[in-house]
Amino acid sequence: MAAATRRRFLGSLSLVPLLPQTLVAPPAPPTPGPAAPAPAPPAAEEPGPVAEALADAARARYGSHYEAGDDAEVRRAIGRALRRAERLRKGVSLGNADAPVTLFQARPPAGGAGSR
């Protein structure tokens, strides 16, 4: 039941904060530098190496269904999704004890819950 407000439409109609990350949340605390120089961050619409790897996995699984142009679109979409996840991680500080919300209960509910 997502709306047009989802994803790019949300952004395109200015209802989701698509500010640069530094305006959404405080910058992450400095971390020790990596032993090797980190690769330059990908440009805004470039998928990046992780997105490329995931897109290869997607192609291995679903490539038989692809048509012309689909692979490139999947790569871009995965890149956007990873950037959203990164913004979420930087925007909310979570500790080890912060549990996810779940509906799971050990005792099966009476009355047929879960049947549809």
Place this chain on the structure above:
Amino acid sequence: MNREDLVFASLRQLGSWLRSRRVSVVDLAEAYLERLEALGGRLGAVVTVTRERALAEAHRANQELLAGHDRGPLHGIPYGVKDLLATKDIPTTWGAEPYRDQVFDYDATIVERLREAGAVLVAKLAMVELAGGMGYNNPDASFTGPGRSPWNTDYWSGGSSSGSAAAVAAGLVGFAIGSETSGSILTPAAFSGVSGLRPTYGLVSRHGAMALCWTLDKLGPLCRSADDCGLVLAAIAGTDPKDPSTEGQLSYHVRRAVANGTARSLRSSLRRRRAGDTTSRRFRIGVLRHATERAQTEVQSNFESSLEVLARFADLEQDVEFPDLPWGPAVSVIVDAEGAAAFRDLIESGRTRKLRAKDDRVGGYSMMMTLAADYLDAMRARVPMRAALDELLSRYDAVVVPTRSSVAPPIGYDFDKPPAPAEPSSAPAPAPGRSRPPATIPAGNLAGAPALAIPNGFGQHGLPTSLQLLGRAFSEATLLAIGDRFQQLTDWHTRRPPL
């Protein structure tokens, strides 16, 4: 009364006419059926007109009324449901070609409850395919074609509850049911110029509804007024053992309000206020900072005018800060992960190829690659984010913003393209670094909070604009009372589109 007055009447007015026998339930159903058949296709608003079932239910409801068996304010009222709700022996297509022949052998709980309330199902209404779950990027995203605004059919009626909103706006039904994961009631309500209520998560059973996102999906009414929304909500709210999300989270106050009927408590509250009961406190409303940032000029001016109306019965606090958190990204991660799981069979089979919108045909493949840790982090972040929103909302009866920053986009518009060339009355292009409006739609959905969208004027191309009231969980009665008071002082909700 003429035919138009009949089909655009309020639910209370219709009920009064039915009980005084100025019109029969069957005649009323026929009036709506005729309009559905005449206008539904032109608006891209209808999947199935349920004529046979409607007339059977109408005859039964009529006989009951004649026999003195009154089921309440919805008795005899024709309505439509978004075509993601199961209806026994009638196709339930989810707006999508791969499910075009799908038929269930049971009714969704919400349909059962409306039948018990005496309402008459006249139509299954058009929707964006799979409720937009695959990431559509254009209004033309349903096998029924794009939903068209009754105010200007060159423009979109909004999504994903496109047909529900358009049918209410065009007087094709007495009221309609829509669904929202993130904006799918509020957006079409705004773009079609009707009143739409997104209830608190867990207040209305979703048993029998297509699942896109188990932890975000809600069902709610789209009506011509806030008062109508209250009447419908009172009939559909309540726990259901078949939907675990409705169990165990209703407070005593809410259970009592639901048991007594939200509408009844709303009515008594309004009666006291109208009678000048000074013991009734004024509402307290927060006006969010940057509420009209980047909004079209008409959206801004209509919002300012709305604040003047609200100030007549509420204390307004200006420049209220909205929590600056990644609401949109959190919703996106959750919808991607849950939507991929919900439609895994469809995605892996390649049958998404049959979907209408190009983006929907490939969107599932990237959704399947959502990392489990990212999903769980989003579900962890939900806890402090919900707390931050609740802390804000606990200080007010509601906070207000324009429901959308613009009027509806035209048919054929790609959402990721730059807006159409600026028109003389539209807002100037935003300067780099300029603030953005508060993300109330993803925030309210992430937190499960209720919101009400009500029409508050018109903008470019004769299209409606809308005011959004966002409140604390289970504050529906308060939001509806504010909306009803606003509509007592304005007439935007009574305007009729030029069809």
